[in-house]
Amino acid sequence: MEKLENRYQKCLYFSANALARKTEKLAQESWSKVDLTPSHAYLLLLVIDEPGIQPTQIAACLHLTPSTVTRLILKLESKKLLHRTTEGKITNVYPTAKGSNMLPKLKACQQEFFANYAQILGENESTRLALQMLNVAGKLKG
Amino acid sequence: MEKLENRYQKCLYFSANALARKTEKLAQESWSKVDLTPSHAYLLLLVIDEPGIQPTQIAACLHLTPSTVTRLILKLESKKLLHRTTEGKITNVYPTAKGSNMLPKLKACQQEFFANYAQILGENESTRLALQMLNVAGKLKG
DNA sequence: CTATGATATTTGTATATACAAACATAACCT
């Protein structure tokens, strides 16, 4: 008789979700120091790195939908960390000075997050797994 | 210059989430035939398989928190697919006749879901990945 | 040059999920 908790261990749905939640939680802790969720933090990092980037590109880059990106931007705008300009149908997103100033702290959080799981899983192993998961995600549907 | 979309491909946070969302979507399609989300469907399957199971066990089994399990149960109760009895601090969850009658269809959806991704990724490969992800999830924090 | 279709963005709405707190009950010391 199989242990109850292991019943669904071979199911990709559960494994993927379980790992995502664990990872999310770990990431949340790392970024709590700057009072941002991981999604917000990565979006901010991306905008600092690519000033003027457009929501659609952000969405592709972060594997989110455009509508979600809008919502994330709204929150970061309310914190005065970035702002938008709109010309025609194009919107450009820029960091504010306050946002840019956070870069060192953001990088530190990112580094800490990576160190956290790399310590447990090994650097190569965790990178390998990440690439593999993204590869699989790409294969599933279009 | 690295392609923008690949910037975070080595980050476990993105890879895990991207895969989880893709998997979720694939699962949703499979279970849309019975008008249930994957979480609801798996919970129902579990209760049919283990009548009288308690919320805490369900939570452990499905990798969800107890409060989420309560919410899922409420919805399935409103659909008359299962019901609860409470004695003392213990709650037992049972399928209704209507719920039990869905078993063949639920199994079919589950099978279709597995076939869907196994066809793309290979049976062994997808099972291996699932086990690995769960293993890693287990290692990350406690 | 206009109409039709494509693209970019935002809003309305729904939902799954989690956390913290509230409750209730059981268990366990001393």
Added chain:
DNA sequence: AGGTTATGTTTGTATATACAAATATCATAG
């Protein structure tokens, strides 16, 4: 036995996310 701690469950509340629809702009064909 009685008080304290642990356990099981449910609510109040917050939030990230997505889908569908609305809106606005651009491109293109005839």
